[in-house]
Amino acid sequence: MALTHLQSYARPIDLDSAVELLRGGDRGTRLMAAGTDLILSGSGEITGLVDLGGLDLTYIEERDGAVAIGAMTTLTELLEHPAAAAYLDGVVSEMLRRVGSPLLRNLATVGGNLVRKQPWSDVIPLFRALGASITLFDGDERSGPIDDLYAEAAHLTGTILTEVVLPPQPAGTAASFWKFTRSAVDIATLNCAALVQAEGDRCIRARIFVGATPRLAVAVPSAEAALVGTDLSATTIAAAARAAADEVSTGDDLRATAAYRTRLVSVGITRCLEQAKRRLEGVTS
Amino acid sequence: MKQMIVLTINGTQRAIETELGDTLLEVLRREGMKSVKLGCDTGDCGSCAVLLKGTAVNACMVLAVAADGKDVDTVEGLERDGRLHPMQQAMVDAGAVQCGFCTPGILMSGIDLLSHNPDPTEDEIKEALGGNLCRCTGYVKQVDAILVTARLQAGETDA
Numbered sequence: 001m002a003l004t005h006l007q008s009y010a011r012p013i014d015l016d017s018a019v020e021l022l023r024g025g026d027r028g029t030r031l032m033a034a035g036t037d038l039i040l041s042g043s044g045e046i047t048g049l050v051d052l053g054g055l056d057l058t059y060i061e062e063r064d065g066a067v068a069i070g071a072m073t074t075l076t077e078l079l080e081h082p083a084a085a086a087y088l089d090g091v092v093s094e095m096l097r098r099v100g101s102p103l104l105r106n107l108a109t110v111g112g113n114l115v116r117k118q119p120w121s122d123v124i125p126l127f128r129a130l131g132a133s134i135t136l137f138d139g140d141e142r143s144g145p146i147d148d149l150y151a152e153a154a155h156l157t158g159t160i161l162t163e164v165v166l167p168p169q170p171a172g173t174a175a176s177f178w179k180f181t182r183s184a185v186d187i188a189t190l191n192c193a194a195l196v197q198a199e200g201d202r203c204i205r206a207r208i209f210v211g212a213t214p215r216l217a218v219a220v221p222s223a224e225a226a227l228v229g230t231d232l233s234a235t236t237i238a239a240a241a242r243a244a245a246d247e248v249s250t251g252d253d254l255r256a257t258a259a260y261r262t263r264l265v266s267v268g269i270t271r272c273l274e275q276a277k278r279r280l281e282g283v284t285s
Numbered sequence: 286m287k288q289m290i291v292l293t294i295n296g297t298q299r300a301i302e303t304e305l306g307d308t309l310l311e312v313l314r315r316e317g318m319k320s321v322k323l324g325c326d327t328g329d330c331g332s333c334a335v336l337l338k339g340t341a342v343n344a345c346m347v348l349a350v351a352a353d354g355k356d357v358d359t360v361e362g363l364e365r366d367g368r369l370h371p372m373q374q375a376m377v378d379a380g381a382v383q384c385g386f387c388t389p390g391i392l393m394s395g396i397d398l399l400s401h402n403p404d405p406t407e408d409e410i411k412e413a414l415g416g417n418l419c420r421c422t423g424y425v426k427q428v429d430a431i432l433v434t435a436r437l438q439a440g441e442t443d444a
């Protein structure tokens with residue numbers, strides 16, 4: 001048995017009931033999307049589950065350049081959708097192809113990946129770099145930046161993530177994702193995501209995130225600052241990579257030492273930015 | 286805590302009593318579907334792969350209660366009128382089965398692939414088998430068997 005202490009299970013068909021069940025449950029009651037990560041956690045603390053699988057949260061809609069993704073959409077459904085392939089040179093599909101295996105991607109959901117806040121998530125750093133927004137429901141619906149989910153003060157008890165929206169990106173914007181793993185289907189030893197916007201030769205906006213440090217993905221403001229106002233030359237990319245390696249705090253675990261990870265930060269940021277620059281210049285691949 | 290669920294396994298509806306915390310893998314094996322292998326139990330090896338609503342998934346990563354009301358297909362349902370499924374036959378012909386533990390999962394991944402991509406490239410087959418570990422072979426013969434199946438099925442459609 002995977003969840004040995006489970007005493008109640010419900011699959012509500014509307015959001016209000018889901019919130020009610022979640023609030024009415026005991027302290028061990030959790031929301032479940034596909035459940036892949038919950039089952040792996042095998043937690044004896046989980047006594048009740050509110051399964052979101054009965055809600056109508058599986059959809060992908062293109063809205064004026066934005067891509068709205070229902071929280072229960074699987075990683076495979078997003079990976080195979082033309083909207084993902086069309087968004088910023090397919091960077092979302094590129095990232096998703098690196099997550100686990102097809103057998104897992106066929107189950108795991110976009111919303112589950114975002115709210116479980118696993119340090120090794122590949123979706124979190126990229127979606128944060130892209131400046132995604134989210135919709136939450138706790139009886140009332142509210143929208144805000146995806147960064148709200150990861151703020152230290154985030155108070156999300158009794159709240160359901162219903163949708164994530166990748167915003168329309170201005171012309172001259174490119175993004176990229178880089179991941180280092182010990183084997184093709186392993187979780188990241190380290191990952192990076194970058195978004196850059198240029199006007200003419202000058203970078204006017206940069207968003208850079210590093211994940212699996214081995215802690216949850218963080219923004220890297222010093223690397224962003226090293227890029228804005230520059231021409232994204234090899235020299236400025238190297239400066240951004242150095243700034244990131246200095247700023248990002250890394251740690252040891254079974255996959256790598258802190259020192260090794262710091263080296264990966266530098267390599268990853270460099271490759272991410274080189275790729276983004278190639279995309280800005282219209283070079284595909 | 287026990288609960289009744291209904292699964293349609295290989296086309297036959299069954300009412301099944303399960304513990305709330307049991308995985309689909311555990312329930313399927315209790316129901317006699319011994320092709321569904323317990324390998325890693327952590328979503329890494331793919332030897333428990335089944336089709337859930339037509340899509341290949343790790344049965345160890347699904348709670349049985351969450352599969353209530355859904356269609357599940359396993360290798361036990363592949364045979365037709367005493368004849369192996371073309372992909373099973375292709376696996377036999379290619380010599381793709383050694384210890385056999387991974388074979389059911391590989392079949393389910395391969396069948397899912399051909400259902401939405403009837404003419405896959407070798408690379409697409411390798412990608413589709415990304416979650417199925419085989420410790421005996423080098424995957425070459427399984428990939429060959431799936432390619433042969435695709436060609437065979439294309440031939441049948443053309444004819």
